[in-house]
Amino acid sequence: MRKILILLIVISFLPVSCREESWKQDMSDASRAVLDRVVGIYVIENMGWDGPEVDIDNDGVAGRDLMAQLPSAPFTGTMEMEAKADMQTGSGYAGLVRFRICADRTSAWSSYYWSDFGLNIYFDVLGGEFNPDMNNFYWGHDEVVFENPSLILTDDDRLVLAADTGVYDYMTGSVVYGRISWKFRCVSGKGKSDKNV
Numbered sequence: 406m407r408k409i410l411i412l413l414i415v416i417s418f419l420p421v422s423c424r425e426e427s428w429k430q431d432m433s434d435a436s437r438a439v440l441d442r443v444v445g446i447y448v449i450e451n452m453g454w455d456g457p458e459v460d461i462d463n464d465g466v467a468g469r470d471l472m473a474q475l476p477s478a479p480f481t482g483t484m485e486m487e488a489k490a491d492m493q494t495g496s497g498y499a500g501l502v503r504f505r506i507c508a509d510r511t512s513a514w515s516s517y518y519w520s521d522f523g524l525n526i527y528f529d530v531l532g533g534e535f536n537p538d539m540n541n542f543y544w545g546h547d548e549v550v551f552e553n554p555s556l557i558l559t560d561d562d563r564l565v566l567a568a569d570t571g572v573y574d575y576m577t578g579s580v581v582y583g584r585i586s587w588k589f590r591c592v593s594g595k596g597k598s599d600k601n602v
Contacts, residue, residue: 432498432530433533434533435532435533436498436530436531436532436533437530438533439530439533439534439535439558440492440500440530441594442535442558442562443490443500443502443528443530443535443558443564443594444490444491444492444500444594445489445490445591445592445593445594446487446488446489446591446592446593446594447487447488447489447490447563447564447589447590447591447592448486448487448589448590448592449472449486449487449587449588449589450563450588450589450590451470451472451586451587451588452470452471452472452475452486452507452585452586452587452588453469453470453471453472453585453586453588454469454470454471454572454583454584454585454586455469455583455584455585455586456469456581456582456583456584457574457581457583459471459572459574459576459581459583460474460574460575460576461474461475461478461509461519461572461573461574461575462474462475462476462477462478462479462575463478463479463575464477465575465576467574467576471572471585475507475519478518478519479518479519480507480518480519480520481518481519481520482507482519482520482521482522483521484507484521485505485521486505486506486507486521486587486589487504487505487589488502488503488504488505488564488566488589489502489503490502490503490528490564490594493527498529498530498531499527499528499529500527500528500529500530501525501526501527501528502525502526502527502528502537502556502564503523503524503525504523504524504525504526504566504587504589505521505522505523506521506522506523506524506566506587507519507520507521508520508522508551508570508585509570509571509572509573526538526539526556526566528556535558537555537556539554539555539556550570550571551568551569551570552568552569552570553568553569553584554566554567554568555567555568562590562591563588563589563590563591564588564589564591565586565587565588565589566586566587566589567584567585567586567587568584568585569582569583569584569585570582570583570584570585571583572585
């Protein structure tokens with residue numbers, strides 16, 4: 406009787422310890438390969454603007470490299486931009502990318518300043534593809550207006566987040582519309598420890 410009781414206790418703990426590993430075993434090689442490419446820590450590499458040249462820092466020089474102008478633009482926050490991608494526990498093919506980005510809050514408030522904020526984007530790797538869910542994501546602040554968002558995993562393991570929005574241009578004294586993009590480079594993750602290229 407005692408042996409049966411011990412056996413039942415051992416069996417009851419087996420599913421709990423194996424549950425997390427079971428989805429990894431069920432995942433296809435193609436999906437696992439994509440997951441290995443995505444999961445990691447990313448740093449900002451570039452913040453670009455696909456629209457008319459703008460002067461966001463009121464220095465009289467317009468351009469499309471927003472990252473170069475950002476340090477002297479009206480700003481509130483820390484200017485920290487990064488991304489962290491990981492799997493969701495217990496969900497074999499689904500994951501989450503947590504972004505920290507900077508954006509212009511002009512679009513809705515008409516007070517011309519930039520700020521950093523967080524946003525979360527869920528993704529899956531079904532079929533061996535990186536599939537971000539751009540319909541159900543959280544931008545972090547309702548006052549920032551973004552349209553047509555996209556998230557791409559490039560061939561060289563960069564994440565490029567982009568959206569249509571407006572930024573205040575000091576040259577014209579008005580909000581100018583275009584497409585902003587944040588390019589992130591993976592610096593650590595599976596097979597990418599302290600990657601610098």
